[in-house]
Amino acid sequence: MVSAPPGALPLRIVYFGTPAFAVPTLTALVKSRHAVVALVSQPDRPSGRGHRVAATPTKTLAVLCGVPVLQPTRLRDEAFLAEVAAFRPDLGVVAAYGRILPDALLGIPRLGLINVHASLLPAYRGAAPIHRAVIAGDAVTGVTIMRVVSELDAGPMMAKVELPIGADATSVEIEAQLATRGAALLLEVVEHLAAGTAVETPQDDRAATFAPKIVKTEGPIDWSLSAARLHNLVRGLQPWPLASTTIGAVRCLIHRTQVVEGAEAEPGTVLEAGGDALIIATGAGALRVLQLQPDGRRPMTPREFLSGHRVAAGMRLPS
Numbered sequence: 001m002v003s004a005p006p007g008a009l010p011l012r013i014v015y016f017g018t019p020a021f022a023v024p025t026l027t028a029l030v031k032s033r034h035a036v037v038a039l040v041s042q043p044d045r046p047s048g049r050g051h052r053v054a055a056t057p058t059k060t061l062a063v064l065c066g067v068p069v070l071q072p073t074r075l076r077d078e079a080f081l082a083e084v085a086a087f088r089p090d091l092g093v094v095a096a097y098g099r100i101l102p103d104a105l106l107g108i109p110r111l112g113l114i115n116v117h118a119s120l121l122p123a124y125r126g127a128a129p130i131h132r133a134v135i136a137g138d139a140v141t142g143v144t145i146m147r148v149v150s151e152l153d154a155g156p157m158m159a160k161v162e163l164p165i166g167a168d169a170t171s172v173e174i175e176a177q178l179a180t181r182g183a184a185l186l187l188e189v190v191e192h193l194a195a196g197t198a199v200e201t202p203q204d205d206r207a208a209t210f211a212p213k214i215v216k217t218e219g220p221i222d223w224s225l226s227a228a229r230l231h232n233l234v235r236g237l238q239p240w241p242l243a244s245t246t247i248g249a250v251r252c253l254i255h256r257t258q259v260v261e262g263a264e265a266e267p268g269t270v271l272e273a274g275g276d277a278l279i280i281a282t283g284a285g286a287l288r289v290l291q292l293q294p295d296g297r298r299p300m301t302p303r304e305f306l307s308g309h310r311v312a313a314g315m316r317l318p319s
Contacts, residue, residue: 005195010034011090013190014109015067018042020057021175022095024183025116029093030065032187034194037087042098043071076102084108091193093186094148098127103150111193113148116182118175119211120160121146122203125153126211130178133211134171135236137228141165141174143182145189147200154208156200158189168258170238214241221245223268223319227259227285242293245317248309255299256290268317278302280317 011034015026018041029036039062047054055063062069068087072080085108092113094101106113119129121144126132133141142162147155161181165174192198219241221230234243234257242253260279263271263286271286272279278289293299294309305311 005191005197008191008194008196011111011190011194012037012088014038014040014084014087014089014092015058015095016040016092016097016101016113017058017095018056018098019096021118021179022058022097022116023061024179025093025095025186026058026061028183028187029190030061030067032190034190036062036065036067037089038068038070038084040070040072040084040097043073075099075105081105081108091190092148093190095182095186100152101148106148106150114158114186114189114193115146115148115153115155116186117144117146117153118178118182120144120162121153121157122205122208124211125208127213129211130175131171131211131214131236133236134165134169134174135232137232138165141178143178143185145182145185146203154203154205156202158192158198158200159185161185168235168256170235172238216241219244221254221319223280223317224283227261227282227287230282230287231257231259247292247305247311247317248315250309251295252305253293253295253299254289254291255293258288258290260286260288266316268319270311270313270315270317273302273306273311273313273315275306276301276303278306278311 013029013034013036015036017026039058041056041059044053044055059069081104089109091111092109094113095116120142124132140162142160144157145159146157149155163177219237221243234254237243244251244253263281265271265281267281267283269281271281279286289302291299292305
């Protein structure tokens with residue numbers, strides 16, 4: 001629990017967030033002494049196999065908590081801007097909202113807007129900081145609370161917290177941990193803003209790196225890459241689009257892998273296929289598949305997969 005500074009009045013907060021990553025911060029703010037006067041979420045969209053329209057995770061929580069929900073299709077729409085202004089917000093808080101906020105919106109809250117960004121800025125500005133850090137094989141990531149400015153993720157920083165990335169951790173697992181740590185850190189910054197004691201440190205733009213959005217074409221595995229790089233790719237492309245390959249005539253999504261050192265063969269060659277073992281040669285070392293999912297089926301172990309599919313040592317997989 002973050003203690004309130006003496007004499008600091010509670011703030012009226014408009015919250016901008018859409019996916020599951022944004023839920024812990026919204027939860028923390030709703031439980032705090034501050035007032036979440038509105039949630040701004042992206043519109044509900046079809047999801048799942050049935051393509052049914054589902055409420056966004058933040059909207060689901062906001063409705064349960066009695067927080068008004070706005071889901072504009074155009075952020076520059078005058079009616080939407082007037083609606084936000086009518087809530088008389090002191091502060092805007094952003095966490096994975098998913099769209100760039102226009103200057104007209106940034107000027108509405110008295111104290112501006114701050115963002116819960118899932119990287120140690122200035123590294124990994126952009127849409128997919130967690131995925132890109134895992135794909136790169138980074139050992140450490142974190143959360144930065146920063147002021148929102150016109151330039152993407154370039155505003156001054158108010159606080160940071162680090163998180164180690166385990167050698168086998170997936171982007172889904174890291175995201176869940178960062179969401180929790182980011183929520184706690186955000187509350188501390190909000191209290192400093194309420195008390196007028198927040199310190200803002202400019203970013204070094206020269207050190208900035210970028211994290212572009214993940215695209216489906218990144219999924220197919222190129223077996224000429226090293227086992228370490230492919231292991232990181234498998235971890236980082238979760239929950240979507242997932243790394244994939246074709247084994248025999250079956251396209252498979254690869255969920256879990258392990259690096260095997262020292263194996264030498266043409267990349268894409270099946271080195272072992274039997275029992276619990278499915279090991280494939282790469283450009284350097286080999287990759288042991290621990291969990292895979294044939295198209296249209298559930299995730300399964302190599303033993304389950306091999307019991308229903310003819311795979312033998314020496315088979316070559318396409319890159």
